[in-house]
Amino acid sequence: MKEIKTIGVLTSGGDAPGMNAAIRAVARGAMCHGMKVMGVRRGYHGLLRGEIEELNSRSVSDILQRGGTFLQTARSKSFATEEGIKKAVEVARIFGIDALVVIGGDGSYKGARALANAGLPTIGIPGTIDNDIGCTEYTIGYDTALNTAMQAIDKIRDTASSHERCSVVEVMGRNAGYIPVNLAVANGAEAVIIPEAPYDLDEIKKTVIEGRNRGKSHYIIVVSEGVGETFELCKNIEEATGIETRATVLGYVQRGGSPTLIDRVTATKMGSYAADLLANGTINRIIAQQNGKIVDIEINEALEMTKNIEPEMLELVKKMSI
Ligand SMILES: Nc1ncnc2c1ncn2[C@@H]1O[C@H](COP(=O)(O)OP(=O)(O)O)[C@@H](O)[C@H]1O
Ligand SMILES: O=P(O)(O)OC[C@H]1O[C@](O)(COP(=O)(O)O)[C@@H](O)[C@@H]1O
Numbered sequence: 001m002k003e004i005k006t007i008g009v010l011t012s013g014g015d016a017p018g019m020n021a022a023i024r025a026v027a028r029g030a031m032c033h034g035m036k037v038m039g040v041r042r043g044y045h046g047l048l049r050g051e052i053e054e055l056n057s058r059s060v061s062d063i064l065q066r067g068g069t070f071l072q073t074a075r076s077k078s079f080a081t082e083e084g085i086k087k088a089v090e091v092a093r094i095f096g097i098d099a100l101v102v103i104g105g106d107g108s109y110k111g112a113r114a115l116a117n118a119g120l121p122t123i124g125i126p127g128t129i130d131n132d133i134g135c136t137e138y139t140i141g142y143d144t145a146l147n148t149a150m151q152a153i154d155k156i157r158d159t160a161s162s163h164e165r166c167s168v169v170e171v172m173g174r175n176a177g178y179i180p181v182n183l184a185v186a187n188g189a190e191a192v193i194i195p196e197a198p199y200d201l202d203e204i205k206k207t208v209i210e211g212r213n214r215g216k217s218h219y220i221i222v223v224s225e226g227v228g229e230t231f232e233l234c235k236n237i238e239e240a241t242g243i244e245t246r247a248t249v250l251g252y253v254q255r256g257g258s259p260t261l262i263d264r265v266t267a268t269k270m271g272s273y274a275a276d277l278l279a280n281g282t283i284n285r286i287i288a289q290q291n292g293k294i295v296d297i298e299i300n301e302a303l304e305m306t307k308n309i310e311p312e313m314l315e316l317v318k319k320m321s322i
């Protein structure tokens with residue numbers, strides 16, 4: 001394989017706090033190895049359009065602490081086609097990009113694998129608030145999103161408590177329950193509803209009614225957006241319990257904001273690790289965290305890996321709701 005002299009870096013899929021820290025670390029890490037770094041704007045969409053410019057150590061200054069992604073991001077339908085992949089590889093070749101670092105989620109990795117199969121070496125870095133990537137125990141943005149949502153639910157709880165209401169709070173995570181389950185524990189929810197596990201609405205109503213009988217003044221039910229039944233749930237609980245029940249959809253509040261220490265440090269470690277791999281000529285890998293350590297996994301193998309919500313976490317929510 002020819003020596004990697006120039007690398008590209010892009011962010012793809014939903015933005016996540018810490019993506020900027022990862023871009024900075026990839027760029028500065030690569031520069032330390034004498035590589036040239038090209039920033040690709042707007043994810044795969046921008047790659048197709050040649051929205052590419054060289055980065056230097058100053059173009060990535062003052063971004064470490066900022067949420068979002070200064071390269072911007074996109075979801076691109078036209079990229080995810082045979083034609084799109086072919087064109088993307090061609091554009092990379094025109095700009096002299098020997099390998100591409102993709103910071104994004106599971107969808108972006110499928111794109112990275114397609115590029116690798118078409119001849120453009122890639123490295124994936126996990127960047128998504130959802131923490132829904134099977135090969136890694138941690139994804140950049142997850143801790144910030146959890147802390148932001150936790151603080152928001154604390155505020156909702158103040159109002160629920162003052163008015164003696166029940167609050168059904170819908171949180172993000174697509175089809176994965178990592179965000180809701182952790183929030184339910186951190187915010188002392190009566191119940192959590194996630195796409196991975198069946199739920200018993202009668203049991204939830206019972207928990208709320210019994211809680212009131214024991215003197216509770218507020219009730220929090222955390223629901224994953226992936227369940228898709230937030231407003232029906234709210235109505236059902238109110239009708240069955242007679243307790244005024246309000247729904248709050250946290251939405252994008254969870255995705256923005258300055259990254260926490262964990263996200264800054266993890267992003268910096270992973271970004272620098274990606275640059276080291278490419279400097280050594282190691283390609284088509286996904287960076288992951290396993291047992292607290294940063295590792296790299298072959299891309300096909302990484303995409304086959306799965307992980308599960310610990311049932312103990314669901315048990316813990318139940319136990320603590322008495
Ligand atoms: N199967 C696929 N093949 C090629 N590209 C894909 C595939 N799935 C997703 N992508 C590309 O990756 C982009 C980001 O994926 P998405 O699932 O939206 O976000 P994330 O990477 O954060 O999970 C998509 O808009 C698309 O361009
Ligand atoms: O608002 P968007 O960009 O359409 O997407 C919403 C989705 O993006 C996320 O915030 C992040 O998901 P991805 O990292 O897979 O893009 C999900 O939790 C949510 O389902």
Ligand SMILES: [Mg+2]
Pocket residue numbers: 013105106107128130132174
């Ligand atoms: Mg995803």
